[in-house]
Amino acid sequence: MGAQLIDGKAAAARLRADVAEAAAMLPRKPGLAVVLVGDDAASQVYVASKEKAAAKAGFEGRVHRLPADSSQNAVEEVVRSLGADDAVDGILVQLPLPKGLNEDAVIACIPTEKDVDGLTAASAGQLVLGGEGLVPCTPQGSMLLIRDELPDLSGKTAVVVGRSILVGKPLALLLLEKNATVTVAHSRTKDLGAVCREADVLCVAVGRPELVTKDMIKPGAIVIDVGINRVERGGESKLVGDVAFDEAKEVAGAITPVPGGVGPMTIACLLRNTVVASARRQGVAVPEVVAD
Ligand SMILES: NC(=O)C1=CN([C@@H]2O[C@H](COP(=O)(O)OP(=O)(O)OC[C@H]3O[C@@H](n4cnc5c(N)ncnc54)[C@H](OP(=O)(O)O)[C@@H]3O)[C@@H](O)[C@H]2O)C=CC1
Ligand SMILES: Nc1nc(=O)c2c([nH]1)NC[C@@H]1CN(c3ccc(C(=O)N[C@@H](CCC(=O)O)C(=O)O)cc3)C=[N+]21
Numbered sequence: 001m002g003a004q005l006i007d008g009k010a011a012a013a014r015l016r017a018d019v020a021e022a023a024a025m026l027p028r029k030p031g032l033a034v035v036l037v038g039d040d041a042a043s044q045v046y047v048a049s050k051e052k053a054a055a056k057a058g059f060e061g062r063v064h065r066l067p068a069d070s071s072q073n074a075v076e077e078v079v080r081s082l083g084a085d086d087a088v089d090g091i092l093v094q095l096p097l098p099k100g101l102n103e104d105a106v107i108a109c110i111p112t113e114k115d116v117d118g119l120t121a122a123s124a125g126q127l128v129l130g131g132e133g134l135v136p137c138t139p140q141g142s143m144l145l146i147r148d149e150l151p152d153l154s155g156k157t158a159v160v161v162g163r164s165i166l167v168g169k170p171l172a173l174l175l176l177e178k179n180a181t182v183t184v185a186h187s188r189t190k191d192l193g194a195v196c197r198e199a200d201v202l203c204v205a206v207g208r209p210e211l212v213t214k215d216m217i218k219p220g221a222i223v224i225d226v227g228i229n230r231v232e233r234g235g236e237s238k239l240v241g242d243v244a245f246d247e248a249k250e251v252a253g254a255i256t257p258v259p260g261g262v263g264p265m266t267i268a269c270l271l272r273n274t275v276v277a278s279a280r281r282q283g284v285a286v287p288e289v290v291a292d
Contacts, residue, residue, distance in 0.1 A: 141265025
């Protein structure tokens with residue numbers, strides 16, 4: 001019962017207010033373009049909330065919807081034209097793309113300076129090298145929540161479960177950059193429980209409902225649950241994370257809920273990246289309220 005609840009919704013609201021303040025300081029409104037291919041229900045929901053958040057922060061936001069049977073060339077052409085559009089500062093291609101489309105080739109069409117998702121090879125390279133590139137939103141948001149709980153990660157052990165390009169891998173790099181001792185676990189890890197129990201900071205990004213149970217958590221650990229899984233419970237559809245929240249909160253020191261944890265931070269960090277990209281593209285200093 002002891003765990004502190006990490007309120008991602010409140011932290012995201014604070015960050016969005018800073019972003020709105022920063023946006024108002026720029027010569028021209030930041031422009032965010034979201035590309036949505038197909039009609040995946042979950043993607044529609046995420047994209048709608050991104051659109052709303054962008055408008056609330058005073059951005060010029062636009063969603064480009066393409067049919068599910070779009071050709072590779074048609075999708076790439078839309079991304080390239082947004083790349084050439086001066087009013088667009090950030091481009092986000094909602095993933096996953098429908099089967100048959102090559103995601104890597106589409107992402108490669110995003111100019112580095114507009115890569116607000118941090119997914120291009122150039123952004124990933126900068127993350128590895130410790131450069132100034134745009135940092136993927138979910139890992140960035142997770143780090144901000146961790147920092148609020150534990151400002152200094154030196155001497156701490158961090159375990160990241162999951163190694164995707166979108167979440168696990170960049171999150172591990174960010175934790176390493178902040179001096180944590182980092183272990184990355186995945187589907188081939190032997191004795192996941194033993195590995196997780198070593199963690200002062202346990203981050204779970206797997207996509208398996210309630211995979212992490214309380215016996216896998218070190219007492220007092222900070223638990224960051226990135227997972228978003230829709231499940232049917234008692235005839236109702238609800239969202240659960242990758243961590244069994246009700247039991248995990250008995251042993252963890254602090255834990256993010258789902259919903260209301262990392263999800264809202266992801267969207268706030270997307271806006272933050274967009275305002276940073278916009279300031280750079282407009283040749284003005286990145287406003288202090290959103291720097292670092
Ligand atoms: N809150 C948010 O804003 C966001 C939430 N998400 C959510 O986070 C979750 C993860 O997303 P994403 O990283 O894109 O997912 P992926 O499916 O791309 O990656 C999942 C990772 O988990 C590993 N894995 C799968 N099963 C197990 C297992 N039983 N034990 C240990 N590791 C396992 C996989 O290992 P291997 O590499 O060996 O296959 C893989 O590295 C999803 O629920 C997604 O919906 C995603 C993005 C944003
Ligand atoms: N190119 C790309 N970039 C992404 O960042 C990206 C993506 N593709 N594809 C899908 C995942 C998923 N994702 C979420 C963002 C916000 C919430 C979010 O705000 N969730 C709310 C709940 C929303 C609800 O109720 O459905 C919460 O956790 O509180 C969830 C998931 C971004 N993703």
